[in-house]
Amino acid sequence: MEKVLAYVGSNRDRYLAEVKDFIAIPSVSSQSNHQPDMKRCAEWVAGQMRTIGMQNAQIFQTPGHPIVYSEWLGAPGAPTVLLYGHYDVQPVDPVNLWTSPPFEATIRDGNLYARGSADDKGQVFIHLKAIEAYAKNGHLLPVNIKMLIEGEEEVGSANLDAFVRAHKDLLKADLVLISDSSMFAKGVPSVCYGLRGLAYMEVEVEGPNSDLHSGSFGGSVHNPIQALTEMIASLHDKNGRITVKGFYDDVRPLTKAERTAFKKLPWSDAKYAKQLGVAQLYGEKGYSTLERLWARPTLECNGIWGGYTGEGAKTVLPAKASAKISMRLVPDQTSAKAAKMFEKHFKSIAPKTVKVKVKALHGGEPAITPIDSPGVKAAVTALRKGFGKKPLYQREGGSIPIVVQFKKILGIDTVLLGFGLPDENAHAPNEFINLDNFFGGIRTAVHFYNELPGEWSKRVRKGR
Amino acid sequence: MEKVLAYVGSNRDRYLAEVKDFIAIPSVSSQSNHQPDMKRCAEWVAGQMRTIGMQNAQIFQTPGHPIVYSEWLGAPGAPTVLLYGHYDVQPVDPVNLWTSPPFEATIRDGNLYARGSADDKGQVFIHLKAIEAYAKNGHLLPVNIKMLIEGEEEVGSANLDAFVRAHKDLLKADLVLISDSSMFAKGVPSVCYGLRGLAYMEVEVEGPNSDLHSGSFGGSVHNPIQALTEMIASLHDKNGRITVKGFYDDVRPLTKAERTAFKKLPWSDAKYAKQLGVAQLYGEKGYSTLERLWARPTLECNGIWGGYTGEGAKTVLPAKASAKISMRLVPDQTSAKAAKMFEKHFKSIAPKTVKVKVKALHGGEPAITPIDSPGVKAAVTALRKGFGKKPLYQREGGSIPIVVQFKKILGIDTVLLGFGLPDENAHAPNEFINLDNFFGGIRTAVHFYNELPGEWSKRVRKGR
Numbered sequence A, B: 001m002e003k004v005l006a007y008v009g010s011n012r013d014r015y016l017a018e019v020k021d022f023i024a025i026p027s028v029s030s031q032s033n034h035q036p037d038m039k040r041c042a043e044w045v046a047g048q049m050r051t052i053g054m055q056n057a058q059i060f061q062t063p064g065h066p067i068v069y070s071e072w073l074g075a076p077g078a079p080t081v082l083l084y085g086h087y088d089v090q091p092v093d094p095v096n097l098w099t100s101p102p103f104e105a106t107i108r109d110g111n112l113y114a115r116g117s118a119d120d121k122g123q124v125f126i127h128l129k130a131i132e133a134y135a136k137n138g139h140l141l142p143v144n145i146k147m148l149i150e151g152e153e154e155v156g157s158a159n160l161d162a163f164v165r166a167h168k169d170l171l172k173a174d175l176v177l178i179s180d181s182s183m184f185a186k187g188v189p190s191v192c193y194g195l196r197g198l199a200y201m202e203v204e205v206e207g208p209n210s211d212l213h214s215g216s217f218g219g220s221v222h223n224p225i226q227a228l229t230e231m232i233a234s235l236h237d238k239n240g241r242i243t244v245k246g247f248y249d250d251v252r253p254l255t256k257a258e259r260t261a262f263k264k265l266p267w268s269d270a271k272y273a274k275q276l277g278v279a280q281l282y283g284e285k286g287y288s289t290l291e292r293l294w295a296r297p298t299l300e301c302n303g304i305w306g307g308y309t310g311e312g313a314k315t316v317l318p319a320k321a322s323a324k325i326s327m328r329l330v331p332d333q334t335s336a337k338a339a340k341m342f343e344k345h346f347k348s349i350a351p352k353t354v355k356v357k358v359k360a361l362h363g364g365e366p367a368i369t370p371i372d373s374p375g376v377k378a379a380v381t382a383l384r385k386g387f388g389k390k391p392l393y394q395r396e397g398g399s400i401p402i403v404v405q406f407k408k409i410l411g412i413d414t415v416l417l418g419f420g421l422p423d424e425n426a427h428a429p430n431e432f433i434n435l436d437n438f439f440g441g442i443r444t445a446v447h448f449y450n451e452l453p454g455e456w457s458k459r460v461r462k463g464r
Helices: A002-010 A012-024 A032-051 A121-135 A160-166 A224-233 A256-264 A269-276 A289-294 A335-348 A374-387 A402-410 A435-461 B002-010 B012-024 B032-051 B121-136 B160-166 B224-233 B256-264 B269-276 B289-294 B335-348 B374-387 B402-410 B435-461
Strands: A055-060 A067-072 A080-086 A106-108 A111-113 A144-150 A175-178 A190-195 A197-206 A298-307 A320-329 A355-364 A392-396 A414-416 A432-434 B055-060 B067-072 B080-086 B106-108 B111-113 B144-150 B175-178 B190-195 B197-206 B298-307 B320-329 B355-364 B392-396 B414-416 B432-434
Touching: A002 A121, A002 A435, A012 A032, A012 A121, A012 A435, A032 A055, A032 A067, A032 A121, A032 A144, A080 A121, A080 A402, A111 A435, A121 A144, A121 A435, A160 A402, A175 A374, A175 A402, A190 A374, A190 A414, A197 A224, A197 A335, A224 A298, A224 A320, A224 B224, A224 B298, A256 A289, A289 A392, A298 B224, A320 A335, A335 A355, A374 A414, A374 A435, A402 A414, A432 A435, B002 B121, B002 B435, B012 B032, B012 B121, B012 B435, B032 B055, B032 B067, B032 B121, B080 B121, B080 B402, B111 B435, B121 B144, B121 B435, B160 B402, B175 B374, B175 B402, B190 B374, B190 B414, B197 B224, B197 B335, B224 B298, B224 B320, B256 B289, B289 B392, B320 B335, B335 B355, B374 B414, B374 B435, B402 B414, B432 B435
Parallel strands: A080 A144, A080 A175, A175 A414, A190 A392, B080 B144, B080 B175, B175 B414, B190 B392
Antiparallel strands: A055 A067, A067 A144, A106 A111, A111 A432, A197 A320, A197 A355, A298 A320, A298 B298, B055 B067, B067 B144, B106 B111, B111 B432, B197 B320, B197 B355, B298 B320
């Protein structure tokens, strides 16, 4: 192990050069003009897999973007890890708010800035290099590994479900490992045991059949922007609770133990508010900020548009207005039910003066992972060794819908070993990964693969 | 007169060819990339003035777009008409909703479709051709004319006020004539005696200092889009009345005579709603549609934007959201006071969770013109002769702020002789001018210049 870890320590410059190449491919899955980049990025990943000694590396075509697979099965009797990640990234708009170009990885203040640096290319790369470190030092990996790196995570993984169902044998494993989340804070390594789900909607409010002159027509019809704002405004009550009928019915209440554990975490509302630049936090009354972020559902407007949005003044009364609205879900809500509830509610609150269209764009389920499973235990030890600190337990506000699908289709739990940071700007301008986390992540991954067989055999011995 | 009118009748094809050239210049004043087109368009207008025998044609530079002036002062003793119009046009977005290209004038179903066909290039052109018809037939114009054609009407005429103040002597006249409004309906010629004013605002709501991941941060801060929708939604009460404090204080109530006159106009709410494609009209309770359109103030969202508005889904909690909001004003409201009231009110309703910026983009005052003035009386006779029908009186929901400025600076009233139609799409895709109105307009303008001296002398004899 010393040799493997020493190798990781002495290859930092090469790691940075290689991850820059990976990042430089603008693999924005939601924008059709990036289709050739998606193909190129999948090929880059497959090439890396071959270079580091993974076998059977292949690119599976899908109706959307390709899936990259490879395996190393040279540890008979040891558990098999299904490593999941994604090579696609979020759009970069508004690009003018980036300090350095989004696809040119740039180091500032100990961070590597670029789209995908944390979510998720940088974290996929961490595992590639951990596996490579074993191979380059004449060590066999202590576990079997199957890698599944997809290109549609940022657009709802529309084709992954069918792929997993169609390749159950190929993907047969003992647990899933995902590095696509964040530590609790810089210098505070943590294991994440819960995720929120997502139901993402698009709505359109139609008024008159044509844009109208706001002077000649203002006062006669319901302005669709006004109607939309009235409808959206009504989706929260004065206590910050979501008014969609039945929305909270399936929400699993926080346990006393969880509320106590969250209170022990190092946290300051004042510091958090200052960091985000807001004078006052906002959310559902009766819950702490961490509770609201991790264990309570939310409803957010992700985008709104209508009428004239260009330079200067245009006195238009627009024909329609639209919004993207998403709900973060917690156990035991489901995205399909939430989407249905939303659609029914949104249509029910539409005034007779307008027409309303509601479309579900995509969804993912919330999840909770047992904290005494061997995978989580191996992760705790690996983090302690990789970062030299005892990690804490946390939940996460974001969604990794595939966690639920792996459980459903393959029957296995997922370990979430996140090396990002909460302020990493994952879906915003100036995304970054902290370099200590990047290199610490490679060390932790090396340890994880080393620790897992021991924890696994204990589990087997216990007959679980 | 017969010769002049016969000439108008026999030059229709040439008129259409020439107005197409005028329209083909994309003189969008609000978009800086069209600056060269603005210059070219001003030169086109000046060239036309010279061609039709106007004297002293010149282009005045301003800090914004140029103003075109010319005069014909060969009718000593007769009144002097200051003809005002504008050669600038509205933006053409969304351009994909146009049936034919916005700057290629195209005839369909007896209408001429193009940006500026009605507002206001087509109506400026009507007067150029009426004056030309006198000149080309060896007739001296019965009135003196000063033409003032500006290039910033669609962006609030920011530099016109200073120009008029600086050229009071040059512009000295007995009345203003403007053709920049609509008839009551197709085949129903009308004189407009009232206009609404305008106060156009832009607001920005700022939340966190950066776009955030809606999963990792949703539930902790007030989403600026949500806050903006809540604020905008609160600007109308359940009776459709504007909630801005003090907003109705200066509104002049409708007289009984006006309400009776409006009820006599041919009007059907059902037909109007059907034409606009809405199931139900909307507006301030207690007023008829025409009353709401012409004599009651309104508040409209002209545009809204924030967050991700592109293809697909982006789970962003945006840093800010913005809107363009304008108020239509009626006598005796003023734009400055309305803008101030709005700013104060909007800031007062901002929650502590966000920061709010309010900017006044431009404004114009409402106006009412005496219906027994010689100019309006000449207009009534001219319309009757030009269209073969007795015209009706109406008000207009739109704004021509300069009307108030001419009264204030030059001390003269304005006659509004509109040849557009209410459904002409003036600020929307597929703007058009009806060809009967276009040619009838030229005839009416010829008559107006012929009728005015007689009405004027009656007024002088009455000692008014």
